[in-house]
Amino acid sequence: MNRINAIFFDLDGTLTDPKLGITRSIQYALEQLGVAAPATDELTWCIGPPLLASFQEMLGDTESANAALMHYRERFAKTGLFENQVYDGIPASIERLVSSGVSLFVATSKPQVFAERIITHFDLSPYFERVFGPALDGALANKTDLLKYALDEVKVSPDRTMMVGDRSHDMIGARRNGVGATGVLYGYGSKDELESAGAQSFVTVPSDLADVLG
Numbered sequence: 001m002n003r004i005n006a007i008f009f010d011l012d013g014t015l016t017d018p019k020l021g022i023t024r025s026i027q028y029a030l031e032q033l034g035v036a037a038p039a040t041d042e043l044t045w046c047i048g049p050p051l052l053a054s055f056q057e058m059l060g061d062t063e064s065a066n067a068a069l070m071h072y073r074e075r076f077a078k079t080g081l082f083e084n085q086v087y088d089g090i091p092a093s094i095e096r097l098v099s100s101g102v103s104l105f106v107a108t109s110k111p112q113v114f115a116e117r118i119i120t121h122f123d124l125s126p127y128f129e130r131v132f133g134p135a136l137d138g139a140l141a142n143k144t145d146l147l148k149y150a151l152d153e154v155k156v157s158p159d160r161t162m163m164v165g166d167r168s169h170d171m172i173g174a175r176r177n178g179v180g181a182t183g184v185l186y187g188y189g190s191k192d193e194l195e196s197a198g199a200q201s202f203v204t205v206p207s208d209l210a211d212v213l214g
Helices: 019-032 040-046 051-059 062-078 090-099 112-121 143-154 168-176 191-196 206-213
Strands: 006-009 103-107 130-132 161-165 180-184 201-203
Touching: 006 143, 019 040, 019 051, 019 062, 040 051, 051 062, 090 103, 090 206, 103 143, 112 130, 130 143, 143 168, 161 168, 161 206, 168 180, 168 191, 180 191, 180 206, 201 206
Parallel strands: 006 103, 006 161, 103 130, 161 180, 180 201
Antiparallel strands: none
8 A cells, every 4th residue: 555644533432432421322312212221331332333323223213213313412412422531542643643744534423513522622633634524414424425525525545545443334434435444453343343344454552553554
């Protein structure tokens, strides 16, 4: 592969660990609908993919899923957003990448309005040129479509670009857009999941990101 000039990072499970905020907000949403909520550890499979699809899988129909998503956002926008933490080693790694001349972007399945608030809250804004995420109405929720849009917006060459994420949809989106695919093993997807989706390289701990991507 040519020298990497641009890197798109997933947010949840890649830059930050959002487990408490996401799972507690899912529990809240289900409770508002009178549905028994699974334990926190039983909801980690929902971290990463578009949340509406996860609610549809849990509840079985689109109407209930949309209602659950509305309740989820009620709590997440006020509280869940900040029940989150940056992985150890992330700030130093992305600072090294920026210093090496690589342009960094965020490409996440989390609605852009929430993703931007999180990046700002954790003082990561100086490192990222732009944050890309779906609209609240679900537009660009598919990672393949989102990444295509982002590539067109920033006008970078796919063969000089890398997507970094912890779930299969990150890798699939990368490969379908001709972008390099790096899976992180400290997030919420397994190596098997990432490898079968097309990951070309792996990062075990956040502090290794700059070495692997560099």
